[in-house]
Amino acid sequence: MERIYVIEDDENIRNLxxxxxxxxxxxAECFETAEEGLKRIEEAPPSLVIFDWMLPGMDGVAxxxxxxxxxxxxxxxAILLTAKEREMDKVTGLDCGADDYxxxxxxxxxxxxxxxxxxxxxxxxxxxERLEVGKLRIEKSLREVYFDGQMxxxxxxxxxLLRYLAQNRSRVxxxxxxxxxxxxxxYAGETRTLDMHIRTLRQKLGEEGASYVMTIRGxxxxxxxxxxx
Numbered sequence: 355m356e357r358i359y360v361i362e363d364d365e366n367i368r369n370l371x372x373x374x375x376x377x378x379x380x381x382a383e384c385f386e387t388a389e390e391g392l393k394r395i396e397e398a399p400p401s402l403v404i405f406d407w408m409l410p411g412m413d414g415v416a417x418x419x420x421x422x423x424x425x426x427x428x429x430x431x432a433i434l435l436t437a438k439e440r441e442m443d444k445v446t447g448l449d450c451g452a453d454d455y456x457x458x459x460x461x462x463x464x465x466x467x468x469x470x471x472x473x474x475x476x477x478x479x480x481x482x483e484r485l486e487v488g489k490l491r492i493e494k495s496l497r498e499v500y501f502d503g504q505m506x507x508x509x510x511x512x513x514x515l516l517r518y519l520a521q522n523r524s525r526v527x528x529x530x531x532x533x534x535x536x537x538x539x540x541y542a543g544e545t546r547t548l549d550m551h552i553r554t555l556r557q558k559l560g561e562e563g564a565s566y567v568m569t570i571r572g573x574x575x576x577x578x579x580x581x582x583x
Contacts, residue, residue, distance in 0.1 A: 356401040357381040361391035363409050374462045388417035398531045399427060402473060407436035415450045422451035431476045485520040488579030490566055492520055501563045512555050519577035528574040
């Protein structure tokens with residue numbers, strides 16, 4: 355499921371966006387300030403972020419500029435949401451690095467269409483049906499996994515764990531992020547559940563497939579085809 359972060363200080367708009375995004379099939383997390391949102395983005399980058407322009411402390415324009423200067427986050431799709439509708443305001447918003455600019459009040463259906471279009475252009479749209487890493491193939495809508503052409507039967511949590519690692523294969527995924535994303539809550543330092551699922555996942559993938567699930571000591575895990583950099 356694609357995860358979208360909303361940084362908006364107006365509680366009513368924040369709640370409206372969360373409900374709307376979830377109705378569109380996205381996972382939504384909301385924050386009141388840019389500082390809170392940026393901290394979460396660094397911990398667990400989303401698929402897309404929506405910033406209000408006028409925020410207490412750092413504003414949305416400054417926050418997007420910071421993202422564009424941050425290695426590993428500079429291609430994160432970002433939408434600027436604002437009541438500013440003058441042409442020069444739009445120019446400023448887009449020049450700061452925002453991929454799209456939506457003026458309040460906005461239509462929920464239009465917002466959904468803008469998000470889908472941006473995800474499609476960025477190549478991160480959830481409707482992409484297949485993930486492939488070396489000999490590993492994941493059919494997302496069918497919830498099927500194949501290694502070297504042979505089906506691997508996984509439980510729901512094992513599948514979600516593998517899928518999330520595959521979708522983020524360009525980076526190391528922390529243990530805390532995996533617990534938060536796959537189980538939906540944090541285990542307050544208790545990681546035995548994650549360890550158990552990693553172990554059974556490796557067993558089911560077989561000796562060669564197990565080598566794809568790399569342990570990065572002290573940090574987390576990364577899915578990578580042996581030989582890849």
